[in-house]
Amino acid sequence: MTKYDRIVDGIRYPLAIKDEILEAVKTFEVREDDVWLITYRKSDLLKPGMTEFAHVTAAKKSSPRIMETHMQSRHMPREILTKKPKIVYVARNPKDIAVSFYYFHKSNKLIKTFDSWDEYFQAFYDGDLVGGSWFDMNLYWWNRRNEDNVLFLKYEDMRENLGSAIVKISQFLGWPVPEGKLEEVVKHCSFGSMKNNPKINYTESKMIDISISPFMRKGLVGDWKNYFTVSQNEAFDKLYEEKMKGSGLTFRFE
Template sequence: MEFSTKKIDDVELNTHIVGGVRHRRQVTPRKVLQDLQTFEIRTDDVVVITYPKSGTTWMQEIVSVLRHNCDFQKADQDFMRERFMFLDHQIGNEIAPYIKAKTQPSPRLLKTHLQKHQLPPQIFAKKAKVYMYFTCMKRNTSHQTPTSSPPHHFISLHTVYSFFFQVIFVSRNPKDTAVSYFNFHLGVVDLPKYTWQDFLHSFCIGDVVYGSWFEMNAYWWSQRKQKHVLFVKYEEMHQDLSSVILKVSKFLGWPVPDGKLADIVLHCSFDSMKSNRKVNFSEHPLMNIESYPFMRKGIVGDWIHYFTKTQTEKFDELYEHKMQNTGLQFEYISKTIRV
């Protein structure tokens, strides 16, 4: 569905297409994507996967705090990009995060925005401990004759698979995602610059960095019942953060200490994180944080300030077409929206 057909001059200059998906030339070179195909996933890895601007950093901070037993000073001792290895992201001549991850102690915290077919294949392998046990069953002897053989015992082998590595996928309604991602492009040095109309068109056809929102979200929504996958909506985090924290805590097996939940909610609130230099990317070399802050509004419903009536109608039609058989629905307006 077309919103615009204008060609953006710097799209081809600053990005390249690998495996049918557009990527940033400067931070996601072809070699990174190739090397990730042999990247080994450990059984106790925690992998946060999202489409960009869907609450990634928010979830990372929650996981970090839980990982360190709700010790905020220890959790924020390092910058977020040092705590979570951003697998598909390399800046300049720095050692690629996926290489650093190979020597990190377990459990490792990993992050990625990659589409399914570009993720390390081991993410989809049933990497698990295997438990085998035997049961002994006696043959039914009620019909035996005096000349029958003695009763036999049968051995039955049972196998139980138990997943250990865990995937947390955070999903955000596509309208707010598009608006936030559009503004993100304005604030990142090496990303193409669009008008809103041109960006929305590219977003809808999946021709933006990291590809199609629809394909990524449809896939992980289909995996939500897998025991090693937790599917969380950004809107849930916005509406009831404490419930989401408890859900993540239970999923990871990292309990919230008694009396600490309210403190975690405050620490992981949008306003707190926006002022936290260890998570707000204010010192990131590729971010123009003064003009376009990495953490902008943190609300549900900002799309209403960008989408025209015609754009809204066309987008709704597109969503129904792309996601008609998934059952994935979102809250698009929040009662607590801040203008």
């Protein structure tokens, strides 16, 4: 345990996430008409999230509820697997996530600030960050991608063609985009639009110091090249090959 976080079942959590909260989440009552947006941190594009799953507030929502979480599967509500709500999982390549999450650590007042990129990189490599291993989370949902209630999307594809992703999501959820409105929805959901939206970009949050780094920074594909050293990239590529071997899950890194 540090002054910022602690490890529970192999996953590092901010100290604000108490044991009773984790236990309450496991027994949370899931509804069949829920829609769950699940991502590893800094993977979102449609609606970026920052906080852990807020079970007390969520329980009071009227249906259909849209739920957002970055939690690993072992700490998700158990009824996720039995009630089978609609799940939209968004995956992003780990190298760009590493950079984005590094800046999130620098600006977030509730989690550890690393002294250097090199120190942070090692923690990301080891999966020893708040939220746990990128590999564990993405492989878990990739292996469930063929289930009828799961839609697995990639951030890079959404960045390239957001309209196509929105159509896929609307068809999956059975919520058709009104005729002639797709362009408007795409514009509203674009990274640039969200970055300038104070309801989403956390400019008013007391937890984020935007003078250090904005919550929504660049959202680019390939920005990792400006941070990974040659040796770090080689080491991570080797780890990536080992972890992903045989999975069939691939990403674009630029």
